[in-house]
Amino acid sequence: MRGETFYRNLFRLMNEHFIGMKFLAVVWEQDQSLTRFANSRIHQNVAEKKASLSVLVTKDNKLALATSNDLTVSGLKSLRERLEKMLEFATPLDYNFKLPDVSVGYPVENVAESLKKVFAEQRASIFDRMLRIAGEDVLLFGYVSDNVTENVIMSSNGTFLYQSFGGVSFNVVAMCDSGSGYASGVAKSYEELNVDEKVERAVRFAKMSKSPVEIDPGTYTVILGPEAVSDLFMYFAWLCTNGYTYELKLSPSVKYLGNKVGPDELNVYDDPTHPMQLPLMYDLCGKKREKMPIIENGVFKNVFYSHGAALRFNRKPTGHTLSLDDLDSSTPANLVVAAGSASVEDMIKNTDRGIYVNRFHYMNIVDPQQAMFTGMTRDGTFIVEKGQLTKAVKNMRFNVKFFDFTQNIEAISKEIESVASEYFPQVAPYMKVKNFNFTSKTA
Amino acid sequence: MQEKLEKLLDFLKSKGARYADVRYEEHVRQELYVENGVLKSFTHSVDIGTGIRVLYGNGWGFAATDERGEAALEKAALRALEIAMASNKRSNKEVHLAPEPVHRAAFKSPVMKDPFLVSDAEKIELLKAATLKMKENPRIVRATGSMVFRRIDKLFLSTEGSVINQEIYISGAGIEADAIGESGFQRRSYPASFGGDHATRGWEFVEEMELLEHAPKVADEAAALVDAPEIEPGEYDIVISGNQLALQIHESCGHPSELDRVMGSELSFAGGSFLTLDKLGKLKYGSEHVSITADATIPGGLGSFGFDDEGVQAQKSYIVRNGLFVGYLMDRQTAAELNLRSNGAARADSWSHPPIIRMTNINLLPGSYTLEELIAGIDYGFLLDTNKSWSIDDLRLNFQFATEIAYEIKAGKLTGRIFKNPVYYDITPNFWNKCDGVANESYWHVWGVPNCGKGQPMQVMYVGHGAAPARFRRVKVGVKK
Numbered sequence: 004m005r006g007e008t009f010y011r012n013l014f015r016l017m018n019e020h021f022i023g024m025k026f027l028a029v030v031w032e033q034d035q036s037l038t039r040f041a042n043s044r045i046h047q048n049v050a051e052k053k054a055s056l057s058v059l060v061t062k063d064n065k066l067a068l069a070t071s072n073d074l075t076v077s078g079l080k081s082l083r084e085r086l087e088k089m090l091e092f093a094t095p096l097d098y099n100f101k102l103p104d105v106s107v108g109y110p111v112e113n114v115a116e117s118l119k120k121v122f123a124e125q126r127a128s129i130f131d132r133m134l135r136i137a138g139e140d141v142l143l144f145g146y147v148s149d150n151v152t153e154n155v156i157m158s159s160n161g162t163f164l165y166q167s168f169g170g171v172s173f174n175v176v177a178m179c180d181s182g183s184g185y186a187s188g189v190a191k192s193y194e195e196l197n198v199d200e201k202v203e204r205a206v207r208f209a210k211m212s213k214s215p216v217e218i219d220p221g222t223y224t225v226i227l228g229p230e231a232v233s234d235l236f237m238y239f240a241w242l243c244t245n246g247y248t249y250e251l252k253l254s255p256s257v258k259y260l261g262n263k264v265g266p267d268e269l270n271v272y273d274d275p276t277h278p279m280q281l282p283l284m285y286d287l288c289g290k291k292r293e294k295m296p297i298i299e300n301g302v303f304k305n306v307f308y309s310h311g312a313a314l315r316f317n318r319k320p321t322g323h324t325l326s327l328d329d330l331d332s333s334t335p336a337n338l339v340v341a342a343g344s345a346s347v348e349d350m351i352k353n354t355d356r357g358i359y360v361n362r363f364h365y366m367n368i369v370d371p372q373q374a375m376f377t378g379m380t381r382d383g384t385f386i387v388e389k390g391q392l393t394k395a396v397k398n399m400r401f402n403v404k405f406f407d408f409t410q411n412i413e414a415i416s417k418e419i420e421s422v423a424s425e426y427f428p429q430v431a432p433y434m435k436v437k438n439f440n441f442t443s444k445t446a
Numbered sequence: 447m448q449e450k451l452e453k454l455l456d457f458l459k460s461k462g463a464r465y466a467d468v469r470y471e472e473h474v475r476q477e478l479y480v481e482n483g484v485l486k487s488f489t490h491s492v493d494i495g496t497g498i499r500v501l502y503g504n505g506w507g508f509a510a511t512d513e514r515g516e517a518a519l520e521k522a523a524l525r526a527l528e529i530a531m532a533s534n535k536r537s538n539k540e541v542h543l544a545p546e547p548v549h550r551a552a553f554k555s556p557v558m559k560d561p562f563l564v565s566d567a568e569k570i571e572l573l574k575a576a577t578l579k580m581k582e583n584p585r586i587v588r589a590t591g592s593m594v595f596r597r598i599d600k601l602f603l604s605t606e607g608s609v610i611n612q613e614i615y616i617s618g619a620g621i622e623a624d625a626i627g628e629s630g631f632q633r634r635s636y637p638a639s640f641g642g643d644h645a646t647r648g649w650e651f652v653e654e655m656e657l658l659e660h661a662p663k664v665a666d667e668a669a670a671l672v673d674a675p676e677i678e679p680g681e682y683d684i685v686i687s688g689n690q691l692a693l694q695i696h697e698s699c700g701h702p703s704e705l706d707r708v709m710g711s712e713l714s715f716a717g718g719s720f721l722t723l724d725k726l727g728k729l730k731y732g733s734e735h736v737s738i739t740a741d742a743t744i745p746g747g748l749g750s751f752g753f754d755d756e757g758v759q760a761q762k763s764y765i766v767r768n769g770l771f772v773g774y775l776m777d778r779q780t781a782a783e784l785n786l787r788s789n790g791a792a793r794a795d796s797w798s799h800p801p802i803i804r805m806t807n808i809n810l811l812p813g814s815y816t817l818e819e820l821i822a823g824i825d826y827g828f829l830l831d832t833n834k835s836w837s838i839d840d841l842r843l844n845f846q847f848a849t850e851i852a853y854e855i856k857a858g859k860l861t862g863r864i865f866k867n868p869v870y871y872d873i874t875p876n877f878w879n880k881c882d883g884v885a886n887e888s889y890w891h892v893w894g895v896p897n898c899g900k901g902q903p904m905q906v907m908y909v910g911h912g913a914a915p916a917r918f919r920r921v922k923v924g925v926k927k
Contacts, residue, residue: 035903036529037902037903038532038533039711039902041709041710041711041713041714042709042710043538044536044537044538044539045505045506045532045533045536045537046506046711047506047508047711047800047802048505048506048507048508048529048530048532048533049507049508049509049510049529049799049800049903050508050509050510050525050526050529051509051510051511051798051799051903052509052510052511052512052513052522053495053510053511053512053798054512055491055493057491065485066485066487066488067488067489067490068487068488068489068490069489069490069491069492070489070490070491070492070493071491071492071493072492072493072494072495072512073492073494085490089488089490089566092565092566092567092570093485093488093566093570094484094485094570094574095484096484096485096486097482097484122528122532123507123528123529123531123532123533124532126532127532127533127535127536130536131536142710144710144711144713144714145714146714146902148902148903174714174715175714176713176714178713185714251587251588251624252587252626252631253587253588253624253626253631328477328479328487328489329479329486329487330487331486364717364839364840365716365717365837365838365839365840366837367835367836367837368835369834369835369846369848369867369869369925370848370867371631372630372631372632377835377837377846378837379837379838379839379840379844381717381839381840382840398839398840398844400837400839400844400846400871402846402925425904442871442925443844443846443871443922444844445839445841445843445844445873
């Protein structure tokens with residue numbers, strides 16, 4: 004970590020070398036390591052350390068953005084030269100652009116002491132622990148990773164914000180003959196990472212899912228694990244909470260915003276304050292990020308406005324500008340699907356016939372207008388019969404309209420888990436849902 | 447720089463490394479994005495750094511840094527070594543590298559017009575004109591155009607003595623139109639969706655696209671799709687256009703033939719493969735019309751280069767020959783496990799990541815038909831064009847694709863009717879065995895896919911797919927909603 008003092012000095016240099024220019028500058032510095040294993044041995048073990056400085060400048064209502072990983076004085080000089088040339092050719096925007104209002108806050112440091120000096124041996128020792136849990140007849144595939152990130156936002160308006168955060172994550176597929184199970188987790192430090200219990204579950208699912216049976220496509224009651232729930236809500240958040248596409252009427256939220264879309268117990272937030280999240284406290288325009296409801300008591304409450312979209316449509320920015328390349332897009336970075344009141348044990352016990360789905364694979368948007376998503380089941384799909392998981396099921400493809408899915412939620416668990424999602428970490432419960440549409444099967 | 451890196455390799459050898467290689471890379475990228483005639487995003491980025499890969503005993507380590515001083519490089523080298531030692535302690539399998547001649551060579555993409563020397567004003571003007579042309583249709587609410595240009599300079603050195611310089615250029619562009627009507631919204635794209643088409647070529651590649659000339663048709667089709675019907679779910683004979691087949695090849699042949707995936711190293715993320723080792727030379731992957739190659743030597747293909755990121759020379763090899771599955775995509779380690787030479791598919795998307803097995807240009811070889819002849823062989827069916835979404839299971843068997851548009855075929859002719867939201871799905875070998883004709887060379891084009899995700903940490907690679915329209919019998923189209 005270079006630390007706040009280094010970046011305060013960079014801010015001074017920025018002001019010196021970009022004098023006379025209106026700028027917004029963002030630095031990301033990352034020190035990230037990852038140990039990857041397959042067939043119960045390490046096959047890839049990597050570390051990367053890098054920083055990048057992006058500078059957005061504006062003049063005569065025109066924008067240009069340049070990025071470099073050269074943080075020296077000569078790097079700043081060439082960035083300025085490049086940007087001046089770009090502004091010559093840029094054309095004015097079709098709305099009145101201005102830099103974000105000045106924002107000055109206390110430095111935020113969310114890096115556990117133990118994460119500041121981590122060695123490959125520590126990641127390998129987590130892998131050793133997983134192997135002991137798995138035993139000899141189960142093969143493990145997955146990764147253990149840690150990272151420390153520093154993010155600084157500076158502007159010619161006088162904004163200086165420093166935030167740092169660290170995190171560890173893992174995932175594991177346990178394989179036993181043809182059977183497999185999966186688990187993942189995220190935490191602020193290795194001490195807080197819940198590895199044992201989750202690996203035990205992945206191993207148990209692998210052993211239970213040998214010799215899967217084939218069932219016919221059709222609609223079924225499903226019990227979805229937190230991994231599966233988080234995937235569905237991640238696609239929803241990505242497709243449906245962008246204020247820019249909402250204003251253009253190119254979003255399913257045009258039809259559903261303000262409506263009751265699910266049971267009272269359904270609550271979804273973008274929540275950097277949640278204890279199980281890795282918080283991003285400021286967005287890239289320096290807007291303080293706060294807990295914001297997306298779905299509250301079953302009602303679709305909010306779409307989000309990035310800096311550009313807010314200026315265009317005379318809205319308030321909501322703290323969701325996560326890209327300087329596209330100032331119109333917004334993304335929730337700390338998605339939390341809140342806990343309900345049921346227990347997962349009772350959900351299963353009270354199901355006469357249904358399907359338990361541990362995880363989805365390769366989701367995508369089939370029809371953006373209807374928020375229709377597809378994907379496959381994988382790594383632990385079981386028939387639920389008379390309140391018990393019985394036989395394993397061969398993988399199935401689903402096609403569901405998200406807002407039909409939410410209307411069909413029957414129960415939400417009080418248990419919630421952190422999930423190492425593909426883009427941002429998420430928090431999600433188990434859910435019981437009726438009429439889930441499986442449309443084809445794997446041979 | 448070369449001298450500095452040679453010293454680094456000597457240093458690693460002195461510390462006991464069995465093998466090491468180092469890549470110093472400079473990436474320059476320019477992106478332009480125009481919406482409704484207005485330049486909305488204009489970016490330039492420079493990303494420079496060094497990646498060091500070490501084999502110690504039977505353990506790999508990799509470390510990357512963006513610092514350039516000798517002390518910083520030595521620190522990164524020691525970090526790679528420390529990581530390799532931790533891997534070695536847990537290794538229960540010998541690591542061998544398939545032999546490769548020592549190369550002292552250079553490669554440059556075949557560029558006629560350097561895109562970084564073309565004025566920004568010319569690029570912006572073209573995108574503005576194309577988007578405004580689309581916007582002339584009153585139903586178009588958002589007309590967008592984008593361009594991406596990259597120059598990658600790479601210097602590769604290995605402890606085996608290879609020294610390779612490469613200068614790779616990438617140019618890409620595309621346009622899209624979003625239409626709105628009473629019954630909702632729809633999109634059409636040209637020449638392909640999600641950013642258009644890309645190649646390791648220069649500005650001439652963008653000129654050949656004729657974006658402005660195609661803009662009115664793109665807008666008109668998007669507008670017409672809004673009120674178009676959906677196809678009644680059922681089994682139909684279909685012709686699939688080249689820009690959609692590119693993704694079909696990508697997902698159902700390219701990914702499953704990656705030997706690291708077959709051996710399990712992607713299993714916890716994107717999955718394994720149905721093309722297991724017992725199927726090599728035995729599986730009837732497709733009909734006799736289906737021959738698929740991996741060919742990094744095609745001039746201008748997005749997956750073309752001189753040498754991969756292990757210093758293996760670019761090659762052409764068969765994955766499927768006349769329907770029979772005959773080969774994998776390999777790096778030096780996996781090739782050694784099959785006692786083969788690597789076919790040069792180890793690639794990294796950046797100096798900050800280690801090479802993993804990636805597609806090069808994976809191509810369905812052309813057949814002998816004209817497009818009219820393929821259509822003429824269909825009594826009732828559809829021509830499906832331009833990808834809208836994709837999904838395939840963890841073994842690459844059960845796939846489902848959505849396309850932007852379906853053109854109706856009746857009695858061997860296009861009727862002029864179009865359908866929205868077409869979706870088709872099948873199981874990979876069943877599907878390729880239904881292929882009964884591929885269009886000829888004059889329809890064949892290497893489509894660039896610039897966003898292939900694989901690996902952890904995620905690497906986004908640029909790959910190519912040669913394809914011409916092809917015909918498939920009795921494929922399931924449409925899903926019950």
